[in-house]
Amino acid sequence: MFPSSLFRIQNTPLYRKAVVGSRSLSSCNTNKTRLGLTPTLRNIIETEATGTEVTISGWIKSVRVQKRIAFAEVSDGSTLRGIQIIMNDPQIAAGLSTGCSVEIKGILASSPGREQSKEIQANSIYIIGNADPETYPLQKKRHSMEFLREIGNIRPRSQTISAVTRLRDRAETGLHKFFHENEFVRIHTPAITANDCEGGGEAFQLATPGSKIPESDFFGRKVNLTVSGQLHLEVYANAFKRVYNFNQSFRAEPSQTGRHLSEFWMVEAECAFVRKLALLLEVEEQMIRSTTQYLVDNAGSDLEFFSQKNEPLAKLVQRLTDRKPYAQITYTEAIDILQNADPLQKFAFKPEWGQGLQSEHERYLAAKHFDGPVFVTDYPAEIKPFYMLPNPDGKTVACMDLLVPGPCELLGGSLREHNLERLQTSIKAHGIDENSLDWYTSLRRYGTTPHGGFGMGFERYIQMVTGLENIRDIIPFPRYAGKCLC
Amino acid sequence: MFPSSLFRIQNTPLYRKAVVGSRSLSSCNTNKTRLGLTPTLRNIIETEATGTEVTISGWIKSVRVQKRIAFAEVSDGSTLRGIQIIMNDPQIAAGLSTGCSVEIKGILASSPGREQSKEIQANSIYIIGNADPETYPLQKKRHSMEFLREIGNIRPRSQTISAVTRLRDRAETGLHKFFHENEFVRIHTPAITANDCEGGGEAFQLATPGSKIPESDFFGRKVNLTVSGQLHLEVYANAFKRVYNFNQSFRAEPSQTGRHLSEFWMVEAECAFVRKLALLLEVEEQMIRSTTQYLVDNAGSDLEFFSQKNEPLAKLVQRLTDRKPYAQITYTEAIDILQNADPLQKFAFKPEWGQGLQSEHERYLAAKHFDGPVFVTDYPAEIKPFYMLPNPDGKTVACMDLLVPGPCELLGGSLREHNLERLQTSIKAHGIDENSLDWYTSLRRYGTTPHGGFGMGFERYIQMVTGLENIRDIIPFPRYAGKCLC
Numbered sequence: 001m002f003p004s005s006l007f008r009i010q011n012t013p014l015y016r017k018a019v020v021g022s023r024s025l026s027s028c029n030t031n032k033t034r035l036g037l038t039p040t041l042r043n044i045i046e047t048e049a050t051g052t053e054v055t056i057s058g059w060i061k062s063v064r065v066q067k068r069i070a071f072a073e074v075s076d077g078s079t080l081r082g083i084q085i086i087m088n089d090p091q092i093a094a095g096l097s098t099g100c101s102v103e104i105k106g107i108l109a110s111s112p113g114r115e116q117s118k119e120i121q122a123n124s125i126y127i128i129g130n131a132d133p134e135t136y137p138l139q140k141k142r143h144s145m146e147f148l149r150e151i152g153n154i155r156p157r158s159q160t161i162s163a164v165t166r167l168r169d170r171a172e173t174g175l176h177k178f179f180h181e182n183e184f185v186r187i188h189t190p191a192i193t194a195n196d197c198e199g200g201g202e203a204f205q206l207a208t209p210g211s212k213i214p215e216s217d218f219f220g221r222k223v224n225l226t227v228s229g230q231l232h233l234e235v236y237a238n239a240f241k242r243v244y245n246f247n248q249s250f251r252a253e254p255s256q257t258g259r260h261l262s263e264f265w266m267v268e269a270e271c272a273f274v275r276k277l278a279l280l281l282e283v284e285e286q287m288i289r290s291t292t293q294y295l296v297d298n299a300g301s302d303l304e305f306f307s308q309k310n311e312p313l314a315k316l317v318q319r320l321t322d323r324k325p326y327a328q329i330t331y332t333e334a335i336d337i338l339q340n341a342d343p344l345q346k347f348a349f350k351p352e353w354g355q356g357l358q359s360e361h362e363r364y365l366a367a368k369h370f371d372g373p374v375f376v377t378d379y380p381a382e383i384k385p386f387y388m389l390p391n392p393d394g395k396t397v398a399c400m401d402l403l404v405p406g407p408c409e410l411l412g413g414s415l416r417e418h419n420l421e422r423l424q425t426s427i428k429a430h431g432i433d434e435n436s437l438d439w440y441t442s443l444r445r446y447g448t449t450p451h452g453g454f455g456m457g458f459e460r461y462i463q464m465v466t467g468l469e470n471i472r473d474i475i476p477f478p479r480y481a482g483k484c485l486c
Numbered sequence: 487m488f489p490s491s492l493f494r495i496q497n498t499p500l501y502r503k504a505v506v507g508s509r510s511l512s513s514c515n516t517n518k519t520r521l522g523l524t525p526t527l528r529n530i531i532e533t534e535a536t537g538t539e540v541t542i543s544g545w546i547k548s549v550r551v552q553k554r555i556a557f558a559e560v561s562d563g564s565t566l567r568g569i570q571i572i573m574n575d576p577q578i579a580a581g582l583s584t585g586c587s588v589e590i591k592g593i594l595a596s597s598p599g600r601e602q603s604k605e606i607q608a609n610s611i612y613i614i615g616n617a618d619p620e621t622y623p624l625q626k627k628r629h630s631m632e633f634l635r636e637i638g639n640i641r642p643r644s645q646t647i648s649a650v651t652r653l654r655d656r657a658e659t660g661l662h663k664f665f666h667e668n669e670f671v672r673i674h675t676p677a678i679t680a681n682d683c684e685g686g687g688e689a690f691q692l693a694t695p696g697s698k699i700p701e702s703d704f705f706g707r708k709v710n711l712t713v714s715g716q717l718h719l720e721v722y723a724n725a726f727k728r729v730y731n732f733n734q735s736f737r738a739e740p741s742q743t744g745r746h747l748s749e750f751w752m753v754e755a756e757c758a759f760v761r762k763l764a765l766l767l768e769v770e771e772q773m774i775r776s777t778t779q780y781l782v783d784n785a786g787s788d789l790e791f792f793s794q795k796n797e798p799l800a801k802l803v804q805r806l807t808d809r810k811p812y813a814q815i816t817y818t819e820a821i822d823i824l825q826n827a828d829p830l831q832k833f834a835f836k837p838e839w840g841q842g843l844q845s846e847h848e849r850y851l852a853a854k855h856f857d858g859p860v861f862v863t864d865y866p867a868e869i870k871p872f873y874m875l876p877n878p879d880g881k882t883v884a885c886m887d888l889l890v891p892g893p894c895e896l897l898g899g900s901l902r903e904h905n906l907e908r909l910q911t912s913i914k915a916h917g918i919d920e921n922s923l924d925w926y927t928s929l930r931r932y933g934t935t936p937h938g939g940f941g942m943g944f945e946r947y948i949q950m951v952t953g954l955e956n957i958r959d960i961i962p963f964p965r966y967a968g969k970c971l972c
Contacts, residue, residue, distance in 0.1 A: 035772055036765050037757065040669045040727060057759040059725070059933045077726030078669065101933035103759075128759075129904070129934035136932050153925045154932060156725035165726065169672045176662065183526045183564065186655045190963040191677060191711075191734050192690075192749050194970050204678075204704075206711075207691045218690075218738060218748075219970040225677075225692075232963060232972070239545070239642035240563030240651065241526060248677050248734070252704060262704075263678050271523065273543040273589070273614075279522050286521055418615070439639045439972040446622055446640060447545045447587035448615035477676040477718060484680050484705040486718070486925040 040078035045118050050110045054120065056083070057128075059157060060100045062140040065093050072096060074104065077162055080301045084111060084119040092125050098139060099131025099157075145473050152477065152485055163302040164474060167295060168462055170302075172246065174294030175267055178287050184242040184269060189229030191248060194221055194436070202252045203227055204262075225250035228455060229268050231387075231440050234416065237270035237451055238443050244269040246458070254481045258470035259359075259407075261459065262479040270416075270453035277398045280413055280452045281375055284402060285326050287456075288373070288410075292320040295465060306466045313467040316405055319372045320465075327374040331396065334361075334376045337369055356383050357401075359408055366403040373404045386430040387423070389415035389452070398452070406464040407471075413454025420444035526564035531604050536596045540606065542569070543614075545643060546586045548626040551579050558582055558611075560590065563648055566787045570597060570605040578611050584625060585617025585643075631959050638963065638971055649788040650960060653781060654948055656788075658732065660780030661753055664773050670728040670755060675715030677734060680707055680922070688738045689713055690748075711736035714941060715754050717873075717926050720902065723756035723937055724929050730755040732944070740967045744956035745845075745893075747945065748965040756902075756939035763884045766899055766938045767861055770888060771812050773942075774859070774896075778806040781951060792952045799953040802891055805858045806951075813860040817882065820847075820862045823855055842869050843887075845894055852889040859890045872916040873909070875901035875938070884938070892950040893957075899940025906930035 038057055039047075048054060058076035070093035075082035085104060087093050096102070103126040111119035137151045138158060148155040155161045179186070196203045203224035229245045236243045246267050253260045269287075274280065295303055296317070307314035329337070338351035338361050345368075349358045357365075357376070366374055378396040381388070388397035399414030417423040423441055427434050434441070459474040472478040477486065524543055525533075534540060544562035556579035561568035571590060573579050582588070592608040623637045624644060634641040641647045665672070682689045689710035715731045722729045732753050739746045755773075760766060781789055782803070793800040815823070824837035824847050831854075835844045843851075843862070852860055864882040867874070874883035885900030903909040909927055913920050920927075945960040958964035963972065 035668055035768055037668065037728065037769070038759055043669060057935070058727070077671065099932045101759075101935045128936070129930070129932075131932040153721045153724075153929060156722050162725065165671060165673070165722070168674065172672060173662065173666065176659065180659065182521055182523060183529060185563065185651060186658060187651070187962055188654065188734075188751055190749060190965060192736070192965050192970060193963075193972065195972055205693045207693045218740075218967060219965070220968045221970065223970045235639045236642050236651070236962065238639075239648065241544070242523065248674075250678070254704075263676060265674055273524055273587075282521055283523070443639060444615070446585045446615075446617040449543070449587045450614070476673055476722065477679075479676060479678050479705070481704060482706050484678060484707065484709045486679065486681055 041074070041076050041083050042078035044108065045079065045083065045116065048108050050108050050118065052108045053105065054108050055103065055105050056120065057101070057103045058082070060096055060098055060102060060131075061157075062098055063093060063096045065090050070096075074102065075157070075162075077156070077165075079116070080159065080163055080166075080305055081115045083116055084114065085122050085125075086119060087122050087125070092122060095127055095130075096125065097131055097133040097136070099133075099136040100127050101129040102127055145468075145470060149472055149478070156476070159305070160468075161473070163305050164462065164466060164468070165476070166302050167299055167466065168458075168474075170295055170299040171291055171458070171462060171465075174291035174298075175246065175287070177294065178290045179244045179269070182242065182283070184244045185236070185240045187229075187233060187236045187240075187243045187245050189226070189232040189245045189247055189268075191226050191250070192219075192223050193226045193232070194219075194223050195231055195440075196224060196227060204250050204252050227251060228266070230270070230453060230455065231437075233268055233270040233453060234440065234443060234451070237272045237453070238447070238449070241272045242269070256481060258472060260480065261471055261475060262481065264471075264475065265458035266455050267458055268453065268455040270451060272449045272451040274415070274452050275450045277377060277400065277415055277452070280415070280454060281328065281377075281400060284375075284400075284411055284413065284454055284456075285373075288402075288461075289321055291461075292317060292465065296321060303465060306468075310467050312405065313465075316372065317465060326402070327370045327372065328377065329374060330377050331357075331379045334365060338364065341369070354380050354382065362401075362403045362408040366408060367405040371405070373402060373410075375400050375402050384414070386426045386432060387414075387416050389417050389450075390422075400454070402456075404464050406467060407457070407460035410460050410464060411454055411456040413452065415450065415452035418444060418448045418450050420448070527560070527562050527569050528564035530594065531565065531569065531602065534594050536594050536604065538594045539591065540594050541589065541591050542606065543587070543589045544568070546582055546584055546588060546617075547643075548584055549579060549582045551576050556582075560588065561643070561648075563642070563651075565602070566645065566649055566652075566791055567601045569602055570600065571608050571611075572605055573608050573611070578608060581613055581616075582611065583617055583619040583622070585619075585622040586613050587615040588613055631954075631956060635958060635964070642962070645791070646954075647959070649791050650948065650952060650954070651962070652788050653785055653952065654944075654960075656781055656785040657777055657944070657948060657951075660777035660784075661732065661773070663780060664776045665730045665755070668728070668769070670730045671722070671726045673715075673719055673722045673726075673729045673731050675712070675718040675731045675733055675754075677712050677736070678705075678709050679712045679718070680705075680709050681717060681926075682710060682713060690736050690738050713737060714752070716756070716939060716941065717923075719754055719756040719939065720926065720929060720937070723758045723939070724933070724935070727758045728755070742967060744958060746966065747957055747961060748967065750957075750961065751944035752941050753944055754939065754941040756937060758935045758937040760901070760938050761936040763863060763886065763901055763938070766901070766940060767814065767863075767886060770886075770897055770899065770940055770942075771859075771861075774888075774947075775807055777947075778803060778951065782807060789951060792954075796953050798891065799951075802858065803951060812888070813856045813858065814863065815860060816863050817843075817865045820851060824850065827855070840866050840868065848887075848889045848894040852894060853891040857891070859888060859896075861886050861888050870900070872912045872918060873900075873902050875903050875936075876908075886940075888942075890950050892953060893943070893946035896946050896950060897940055897942040899938065901936065901938035904930060904934045904936050906934070 058074040061073040061075050061082050064071045070087040070090040072085040073082040105124045106120040106122040205224045249266045335353050377400045381397045384397050388399050402411040404410045462474045544560040547559040547561050547568050550557045556573040556576040558571040559568040589612040591610045592606040597605040691710045735752045821839050863886045867883045870883050874885050888897040890896045945957050948960045
């Protein structure tokens with residue numbers, strides 16, 4: 001897309017010269033580092049030949065000085081493992097300590113048998129920013145996730161958070177790829193809304209004390225932060241057939257466990273002209289399969305970092321990507337399985353038709369009974385929201401949850417009621433103010449279509465493929481009851 | 487990536503049969519419609535041969551019934567122009583009206599010389615959802631943008647909003663592509679924050695009246711919605727070298743003009759190990775050039791829809807993508823130009839060194855003097871935020887705004903102060919509570935690097951390439967003082 005003559009250098013930033021001088025532009029990976037930015041370690045390791053003189057920049061992860069030689073490990077976040085720096089003259093290691101930012105010039109050499117395939121024989125090291133060894137909180141040793149959470153501004157340099165961050169980036173890319181390949185249009189649904197889709201009463205409300213307009217009246221009505229973009233997506237599905245979003249959602253959930261965040265990312269999709277729940281299941285399954293395959297192809301070493309000592313996790317990732325359809329049962333069958341579960345399996349809550357599935361039930365189904373992803377469909381209407389399409393049995397609705405080992409509930413969706421009168425009846429039956437949803441119900445007046453959609457918690461997806469227990473370690477800046485550090 | 491055997495059909499939804507039956511899988515565009523979803527009109531027009539039997543679904547845009555023939559136009563949001571349906575038996579048009587949702591079976595035919603290259607000779611039309619012609623608000627005629635704003639749930643079906651929506655989708659894709667090709671990592675910065683980066687006092691604050699935890703105390707402190715993800719991005723730039731976000735930002739801006747939204751999308755980026763402002767300018771310029779080129783390549787007809795009767799806009803899009811560097815002047819030079827502007831140019835505010843540039847000044851520079859994009863760099867320190875890096879002159883800071891015809895200020899950025907002591911002095915001088923920024927300033931203790939970044943308003947970018955005057959027409963669900971419809 002960029003003609004190569006566009007790679008003009010308008011300036012010669014300090015850190016570029018050495019690298020550029022040592023190779024021709026045509027030998028570069030043309031997908032990378034077209035601008036006057038320094039290439040990342042990943043780029044250098046993947047594209048530069050050994051023997052090349054390179055200049056790298058990054059942060060020191062560890063230093064080891066011996067009598068006649070010194071070693072350091074440098075990272076810049078582009079690879080799971082940093083690159084080893086060999087200093088044949090230990091004097092050039094003077095002043096180096098963990099956490100320093102450095103620029104290093106040297107010769108790229110192969111490093112067979114080590115974690116990283118290449119290393120650098122350093123000629124010069126320039127310390128850009130010091131890090132006091134007495135106070136720098138991140139040492140080579142293994143830190144607990146709790147400790148890392150307390151140093152939120154430094155933890156991105158830790159191996160675990162660094163791998164999570166790259167996986168988030170690649171997983172999002174994989175999701176966009178999946179949706180665009182299947183002709184979905186991305187819609188930017190709002191964060192501020194007058195609608196509380198789930199009706200759970202856990203929405204954050206807005207205040208604007210500093211504004212010139214009276215506090216409660218900036219928008220002329222009460223507004224809250226979105227708990228789901230579904231209803232807004234349905235508006236656009238009525239014009240674009242297939243739409244999706246990738247947005248933040250918010251819940252003022254007072255729970256202090258590691259399962260909930262007050263602010264999290266969701267991918268939601270809506271498809272018009274869809275009559276069968278099975279088609280939605282196919283879209284969902286293929287979304288997860290292709291996104292996970294994208295991670296295997298583009299972030300394999302980060303995935304392996306989490307699964308190498310975790311056999312069930314490795315098996316799960318394999319299961320998510322293989323061709324075998326995910327298991328699928330109805331809610332009624334699920335209740336039956338749970339009621340007949342191994343007598344040793346003692347549930348705190350008795351599984352009973354008409355009641356929601358508890359976490360312990362979901363965990364049993366996904367992690368034990370099916371030992372893999374399982375769709376549970378057709379829940380009782382009474383425990384589901386107003387917009388779901390009733391099944392002909394008059395008791396259940398055409399909906400699904402996808403349960404997986406790890407986060408349990410990964411995804412939920414349904415066909416939506418597309419008939420105006422039936423929708424209005426359902427709204428009333430759920431005790432919701434009909435007028436507040438005029439904008440939504442009136443879609444059924446003008447070219448309504450059978451349709452459906454779903455939402456997947458992005459952090460839960462990442463939690464699933466990393467096996468991390470606490471969702472606070474999945475998002476860059478976790479927000480939860482009592483915690484909003486910065 | 488998907489082996490073709492994965493295209494198993496787990497179900498046969500109503501709308502697929504006819505199309506699938508009429509072609510082999512190998513003749514499909516393998517990038518599209520892998521699942522059991524109906525292909526879009528765009529897909530059919532681009533990949534199906536004339537003479538093929540097709541089944542399409544969409545919404546009627548217009549109907550014309552004559553004695554022996556009837557015509558209808560159908561759209562599904564995938565193309566700027568719908569497809570023409572020819573009914574040789576006018577009886578099958580019975581009941582059709584603008585706004586209906588339909589399924590149509592027929593034979594694809596070429597349609598030379600018309601707006602759309604293909605049309606459909608209909609065999610059968612099935613009306614899925616009616617639209618009362620008496621009340622359906624969107625007719626074939628041209629509606630004003632003000633009127634469309636009042637029918638926010640139907641306007642996505644209008645040609646203008648439909649084109650804007652596709653351009654948003656493609657522009658976002660182009661941005662992700664640019665950043666990933668240049669080894670930036672996407673960071674999901676928070677919406678809820680205890681920090682007010684710009685210090686403008688226009689942040690929305692949160693309340694949680696329904697929560698079990700006392701109202702002001704859900705997070706144990708006052709929090710607000712983010713006005714910029716910059717400071718959070720800097721945290722990650724200190725570990726990943728180059729990072730970006732694509733997030734919502736929020737301003738409780740009481741202005742009632744068409745230039746501001748209370749909720750809007752921004753793309754922001756931070757680069758570590760960058761000493762020269764010129765390098766940031768290069769990244770910014772190339773981001774805009776490559777994203778606009780991506781639109782030209784992937785949404786050309788939507789761009790043309792806006793520029794075909796707007797010669798200056800066509801020229802601007804051309805200018806944004808050509809190889810000639812964007813104009814670049816210092817703030818001091820800008821003041822000089824403004825003070826010597828054509829005497830006929832009467833400014834309401836006198837341009838004076840030390841004062842911010844007014845909109846009228848920016849408009850003069852971009853739309854009149856340079857007639858294209860122009861970077862203005864090195865503004866006086868006093869009118870800029872605490873984090874910007876001072877220039878050696880002691881009076882200005884190393885920053886830039888990019889001004890363009892249309893929205894004027896498109897983008898702003900700077901090098902950031904990377905020295906701990908100087909940053910702390912600046913924070914005090916700006917009257918900000920030092921302790922509240924400990925998490926940010928302490929980044930300078932541990933391997934600080936010269937760095938910088940910028941932010942671009944996404945709606946302003948779309949406004950620029952569409953020439954639309956009111957920013958409320960750029961975002962799916964506009965929020966502004968007094969307005970939050972749903």
